Amino acid sequence: MPDLLFDRNKKTLSWPLKKISWGALSGPFGAGALPPGIYDIARREITEYTNKVDLPYRDKSGMGFFVPIYPKFTTSRGKLGGRLGIHPDGNIPGTLGCIGITDANARSFHNAIKQTAPSIKLTLQVK
């Protein structure tokens, strides 16, 4: 069973085991929302929660992060035009296909990922 669940219609990203949920969306720009399926979350590749990331990746507090994700199925998404990932939804509402956290303070998501041991394989289901 995947650790995280992103519901595109309800616009929520949840971690059922930890009973945490965030507002989130994907698309509509470019090729639109993430296609449904299972993704690996690259726990070892996450950035810090920092103001050094670009504006589209920052929340309203001015801080942000990028958590890369990799589809476990065949798709052209993420191979051309930037990596796929989870980040705060900065500047214009919506993303180019990543998952954008719409909560004003996305720190709790970063903390939840960071508190997970790097050796643990996290997965995400998009539906």
Next chain:
Amino acid sequence: MRTIIKVLFIISLIGCSQSSVSEIVMFSDSHGKYYRSDTVGGIIKNEYGLNENLSLILLATSNSDSEEFKSQLKIIKEIDAEEFQYLYVIANSDTLNKSGYYTSKIDAKNILGNTKFKIIIYDQHGDLVQSSSAVLEKKTILYYLTKSSSRHRKLHGLAQGCDHIRRYINFNILIPWVNEEIGVVLTRVRRLYALFFCTIFFFNINCFCKSNRAI
């Protein structure tokens, strides 16, 4: 007689504009939702709480491995879709691509007609801005994306029809060798050319009407 010809001319202008608006394409997204090209901008604007409607770039091909298609897709992906607020639709008459926005194979065939590749740009209101069976450069696409956003600040109806004709005259009749890279100065020059051309055109109509009346 002169009034009748002028009215017919104005109707033909409006007709030119409306015929491009009526070129509606149906497509779906990876959610399985169906959209019409003329309403998608507004629907998505409401769904995502955006400030503006979205533009639409439609890429039609009969073979997604063709060099034209791959090179055009690469060029499009270099343009920040979030910044320029557009989405792109793949119309493949050979296979379906369900990873983004796509049309049915039959619709793709209809869009392509006798060509193997086509790029179509719609503005935020679903009006046709440009259709080309040749690969468009990044600067040209940017021109049409930004041009279309300012276009709707102008008057609708006749003004829109005139805009189509002005653009056609600018690009294809008067100075077809103009390169987008030359920039704003030449755009102003082209406007002057277009104004001059239109003045001569109306003058000719007047002369024609007068000569008819004399007969």
